[in-house]
Amino acid sequence: MALRYETIPVTPFEQNATLLWCDRTLRAAIVDAGGDAQKLLGRVQANGVTVEKLLLTHGHIDHAGAAAELAKALGVPVEGPQEAERFWLDQLPQQGKMFGFAHSDPLTPDCWLADGDSVTVGDETLAVIHCPGHTPGHVVFYSAAAGLLIAGDVLFAGSIGRTDFPMGNHEALIAAIRGKLFALPDDTRVLPGHGPETTIGEERRFNPFVADPRFG
Template sequence: MFQYQIVPVTAFQENCSIIWCDQTMEGALIDPGGEPELLKKAVEKLGVNIKQILLTHGHLDHVGAATTLAQYYNVKIIGPSQEDEFLLTSLPQQCIQFGFPHTDSFLPDRWLKEGDQIQVGNITLDVLFCPGHTPGHIVFINHLDKLAFVGDVLFKGSIGRTDFPRGNHTDLISSITNKLLPLGDDFIFVPGHGPMSSFGHERISNPYLV
């Protein structure tokens, strides 16, 4: 069975998700944006065996602890899509811009694209390409449990910003309306920041979508 725990990190309160299969206790970290010691303690308390680091996009507050944790657990970094390479190579500049501790630039061990699948123990996550907030943003979908990890594409009552470099509002709305909402009203999602919601709730109440 699929399990997850959300751990907000950094001053941006970015939702890092610890996900795992409770049959194998193999797991992954989605968007470890910072505070690696806090995340290590949470993982240890849960007894999860981290096998990979998964990234939805290349913004600093979602990737800041990725390399530290990948080295600590001796695992690979997977995602986002290659269109976000310019963000990952400019991490030192992002740190200066937002007042974060220095983070070296890096590239993942594997880029992701639409239709790819990630295996976490006995759980399968499908990858959707959802650009707009960033050009290489991807989303992780667990169809069996009707759960999505959407990064900064969609929030409860809001949508991702598109005023960052290479953001595109039209692409963002298209990603939400053509990729996410058709998954079904009963799908719940973990956003990159803030509380969880469902696609059905956002479809009828989100002021940016109605």
């Protein structure tokens, strides 16, 4: 597999940041750099890769809190999420105070992403899928070649993202999971924003919030 990854839990919320790299070029991206910047930089060094960009699924502090710091330190751009996420990224300082995180300045990414876009990591390409509901501009990243989905806070092992935050929408979240993510192959590995890995097939069959009744 040309696309490799390491899951790195960060922040008191144990958010799964992902170091993603192309093993041909050793060019990498950090997805959802929520905090613990030095820990993330240490794993970059340990894996011998060169970060070329930061990717964000959404703007909650535990996913985006260290993005500006790392982008500045590494001299790389931030890509994503979808532009409706401007609300949350503008609120990063307030989110930090609310949850007791280190200060994080408001963040405007170098480019917003939209459904149907793609991003590159070295020679590898990942599709951008807009999955609103947990937040309005949430996106996920999917590599068909690697059979890998970085799902942020949309889909978890046995659960789904919360929708009780401002601008959350439960119906939109369910529609995104069933209409977009469950269209992916069953053996797609899912890297959620919190907790263990799972697969699309496992969640389609057994997730109590979104399971396909045909498998009941």
